[in-house]
Every structure is written in structure tokens, then in C-alpha cells.
Amino acid sequence: MSEHTHASDVPAVSIKKMSKSFGDIEVLRDIDLVVNKGEVVSVLGSSGSGKSTMLRCINWLEEPDRGTIHIAGQRIGVNEHAGRKMTGKELATVRAKTGMVFQGFNLWPHLSVIQNVMEAPIYVKGMPKEQARAIAIELLEKVGLADKHNAFPFTLSGGQKQRVAIARALAMSPEVILFDEPTSALDPERVGEVLTVMKNLSAEGYTMIVVTHEMEFARAVSDQVVFLEKGLIIEKAPPAQFFTNPKTERVRKFLEISA
Amino acid sequence: MNGQAWLLLFEGAWTTLWISATAIAIGVVLGLAIALVRMAKVPFVDQLLVLYISLARATPLVTFVLFLFLSAPTFGINMNRNTAAIVAMTLNTAAFNAEIWRAAFLSFSREQKEAALACGMTSGVFFRRIMLPQMITTSLPGLVNEMSFLIKGSPAIAVIGIVDLTRVTNRIAAVTYDPLPPILAAALLYMLIISALLKLQAMAEKKANRLAM
Numbered sequence: 001m002s003e004h005t006h007a008s009d010v011p012a013v014s015i016k017k018m019s020k021s022f023g024d025i026e027v028l029r030d031i032d033l034v035v036n037k038g039e040v041v042s043v044l045g046s047s048g049s050g051k052s053t054m055l056r057c058i059n060w061l062e063e064p065d066r067g068t069i070h071i072a073g074q075r076i077g078v079n080e081h082a083g084r085k086m087t088g089k090e091l092a093t094v095r096a097k098t099g100m101v102f103q104g105f106n107l108w109p110h111l112s113v114i115q116n117v118m119e120a121p122i123y124v125k126g127m128p129k130e131q132a133r134a135i136a137i138e139l140l141e142k143v144g145l146a147d148k149h150n151a152f153p154f155t156l157s158g159g160q161k162q163r164v165a166i167a168r169a170l171a172m173s174p175e176v177i178l179f180d181e182p183t184s185a186l187d188p189e190r191v192g193e194v195l196t197v198m199k200n201l202s203a204e205g206y207t208m209i210v211v212t213h214e215m216e217f218a219r220a221v222s223d224q225v226v227f228l229e230k231g232l233i234i235e236k237a238p239p240a241q242f243f244t245n246p247k248t249e250r251v252r253k254f255l256e257i258s259a
Numbered sequence: 260m261n262g263q264a265w266l267l268l269f270e271g272a273w274t275t276l277w278i279s280a281t282a283i284a285i286g287v288v289l290g291l292a293i294a295l296v297r298m299a300k301v302p303f304v305d306q307l308l309v310l311y312i313s314l315a316r317a318t319p320l321v322t323f324v325l326f327l328f329l330s331a332p333t334f335g336i337n338m339n340r341n342t343a344a345i346v347a348m349t350l351n352t353a354a355f356n357a358e359i360w361r362a363a364f365l366s367f368s369r370e371q372k373e374a375a376l377a378c379g380m381t382s383g384v385f386f387r388r389i390m391l392p393q394m395i396t397t398s399l400p401g402l403v404n405e406m407s408f409l410i411k412g413s414p415a416i417a418v419i420g421i422v423d424l425t426r427v428t429n430r431i432a433a434v435t436y437d438p439l440p441p442i443l444a445a446a447l448l449y450m451l452i453i454s455a456l457l458k459l460q461a462m463a464e465k466k467a468n469r470l471a472m
Contacts, residue, residue: 059377089381096379106374109470110393120378123388152469165374172378 010073012037012176012207013058018067020050020057020231027053028231031067035176035209035224040202042218042239043211045228046254051211054228055178058209059098060091071097072175096124099169099177103184105161107153107168114140114149117167124172132171139167143197159190163197170201177201179210215258219243227251260440264431268441271427272448278341278421279410282348286409287402289349290356297357298364308357315354321415323347328419344416352409359401363394393470399463407453424448 013035020028027050035041043051056062058069060077069076076094079086086094107116117136121127127135140146143163153161162182169177179198183191195217202208202221212218218225218239225242227235227250235242235251246252260268297308315323327350328343338346367390375385414425422430428445432438 061373061377092376092379092381095377098377100374100377102370102374104370106370108371108374108389110389110396119388120380123384124379154469168374168378178377 009037011035011070012039012072013209014068014070015058016068018054018057018064018069020053020062020064026231028057028064031233033226033233033236035207037175037207038205039223040208040210040221041224041226042222043209043226043228044213044215044218044254049228050231051228052180055100055180055209055211058176058178059095059100061100092124096120096172097175099172099174101162101165101169101177101179101182103181105153105158105165105185107161107164109153111152112149113145113151113153113156113164116153116164117171120168121171135171136167139170140164142170142200143167144193157190158186159193162186162194166194166197166201170206176207176209179208179212181211181213183212183214213258215243215255227254260431260435260444264435264441265444267427267431268424268444268448271422271424271445272452274422275410275413275424276452278344278416278423279348279406279413281345282352283406283409285345286349286352287356289353291360293353293357294360294364297361311350312354312357315351318351319415320348320351320409320412321418323351324415325418340416340419340421343419344421348409348413348416351412352405355405355408356402359398359405360394362401363398366397367394396463396467396470399467400460403456403460403463407456410452410456411449 011034013033015031015033018028018031019026031054033041043054045051053062057064058071058076060069063077068078071094074094074097077086077091078084079090108119111119114133114136117139118129118132121132121135122129137146137149140149143166145160145163145167148156148160148164153164156164166177166182182198183194186194191214195214198208198210198217199221210217210222220239222239225235225237225239226233227242227248229250234248235246237247242251243255246255293308293312297305318326324344324347327347328338328340331338331343371389372385375389376382380388414423417423417426424445428438428441431441435441
């Protein structure tokens, strides 16, 4: 999973004409987005612009009203052969191809660090315990927490919890990892350790969609930057172009304020 | 008290223990099942369960035992005393347990569920591996409380002729004309049983500290 040699293959994520409303409020409108394997896409925008909802539609935690989403070529949410909505089991199979990292970490507090990482490989993939354990140790080393593998989540700092959550997402070898404001709940001095891990993942060729307010990260790591405003993608560009020569007045203003 | 009296006392204690334990074991699981069905909010079934819970919680155990034992033959059901006692105690405790389990359901964090679904768990796996273990830990103090109430209420089954730990003290006193020693001994045995339960509760509370995030 190192080089970007499969860019011509099926995209990791492909979203077409996706829309979503909560009651009368249209949160997302006609979202089109293709994320190729190995790409990092940063999603920017002010609060309430629909960033998180967009991310949560990709793994069907929110059900979009219209449009299609494919994960590594497989449609999520709808069983196209049978022409009906997916059952819980079918949905779980597609979701297993994605990983998600949440703003609030969402670790399982009754399980130790390593158990948090091993849980899905064992009980979703049916992986033997020893193998899952070996993978978990490797991933915890990757995020710098191998020494904490027997600790329980309540003993960890926010940054450590989030790194465990990243290892948990990686454990399923997902086609894409969805990051929902992964550093927003952290103390400022803890943000760096999580961003460093994410930068390393991108260097290793992981496909990532990152909803974030971290401009520096978006500029340095992304292949594409997407800007959402009132549920619409109003700008989509490589970071060099996005940050130096934005097409819209709205993005120019946003960057001025964020700078 | 002589050896014969102690023997009778232990027999009574055993009766109290096995009937209560059976009712508790079934009642805890039945309570969970009722809470699960109630969470599904099936129309009519839900109202029926609410009615059952209200009735069971409002009726004294002794009344319930008597009613069940006397009314069963009317419905063509032949129940011996022990079965009637177990059924009555189970239905009584399950109603309270259902409310304890339901509270645990309602307070469970949505975030943990999303994390489970996001990595491909089905609702079944999520329930078994993530939700239930935590619900057991958080509900155990309440459940143990209810268990101790049930055991302390169990002398009610004497009303249909079962010789339990309390009833047996009467019998001993009827022979020895000295009611105080068997009553004191019975109280001691109740305390022993309950203290074993409290030990369990303390263990659960220790484990529950981990769940504080």
C-alpha cells in the first residue's frame, strides 16, 4: 500500500449527485466527488456547511436522500441486484471497507487499548485472535502507543485516545479512512501528535477524506481541497491552487479569516 | 438449639436460596428480553408490557403468590407450590429488572454505536460485544439491589405452604417454645446470602469506574 500506482483503478470513493435534507433544511446538494486510491482529500468550510454530514453519508451513518455512493466500486446503501435498500448485514459488509475517526474518539471504554483495535478484525472479519493481536501491536507501534496496549481508554489523554482510534480504523485495512474533525476536541498541544500520525499515513499511501479546520495540514498533505458552503461544493482544487489562487470570493474571505 | 433444629434451619435456607436463585436467574434474563422488546416499540405489545410492569410493581409479592397459586387451576394449569412460587417471584422481579435494563438502554451512548457500525459490525455483534457488557456493568448495582429485595421478600411464599427460612423458625419454636434463637439464626443466614450479593455489586462498581470517559 505504498505507491500511488493504482490511480487508474476503480476510485476508492465515488459520489454522484448526493443530496440530503434534515426536515426542511437541505444540508447537502448535488455533491459530486471522486477520491482515487492513495489520495488525501481535505474538506473545509464553516460550521454548518455540511462537511460532517457529507462524511457521514459516505459510510451511511446518515442516509442520503438522493444520489449514489460507491466504495471501491461497490454501491453502498442500495442492493442493486435486488433493487432494494441494503439489509443491516449487507450494509455492514460495505462499511467494513471504510474506517472512521470521530471528533470525540468514540473508543469502547470497557475494552483495553489493544482490544479496541482487535475487536473488529476478530468479530467482523473472523480473523484468528493471534493474527489480530499481531496486527494490532504493529498498528499501535505505528501510532506510537505500543507501550499502552493494556491500558484502558479512561487513563489516556485526548491525543492518545485519538491515536488509538486511528489504529482501530486501520485494523480493518479499509479502502478509505474518514476523519471527522479529528483534532477539534484536543488540547492545542495534543493536536500535533495526531496530525503527525495522519501525515505518516498519507505518506504510506492510505486514502483519506479529512474534514478539518487545520489549514496547514490541508495545505501540506492533501491532493485535493474541497470547500463546502451551504451544502454545495463551491470549490475543488489542488492545495497549491486553492490556497494561493482561489476562484471564489467566499473562499478568499475564508482563507483571510483563517490565516 | 439442637442439631435437629439447625438441620431444619439449613433446609429452610436451602429452599429460600434455590427458589430465589431460580427466580433471579430467569427474572434477570426475562427483564432484559422485555426491555429489548420495549425498545422496539411494537404497538399493542408495548402497551401490554407497560400494563404488566405496572401491575407487577403495584402488587405485593405475597398477594401475587397467593393469586397465582389459587387461580392457576381455574385456567386448567396444574402447578405445584414450588413452581407457583418461582413463577410469581420471577414475574415480580422481571418487571423491576426490565425497568433497570431499559434505563441502561436509554442512556447508552450513540457515539459508541456509530463507531461499531462504522467498522462493519452488525447490530447483533455491536449489542453482544459492545453494548451488553457495558449494560451489565452499569445495571448490576440496580439488579443486585432488586435481587436482595426479592430474597428479603421471599418469606411471602410461605403463604402457599412452602417452608422457607422464615417459616421454619416458627416450626422450630413450636417444638422448643423458644422463638428467639431460630429467628436470630435465620437473620444471620439472610445476612450471609445478601452479603455475598453485595460483594458481587462491589466488584461491578470497581469495573464500572473504567467506563467513565
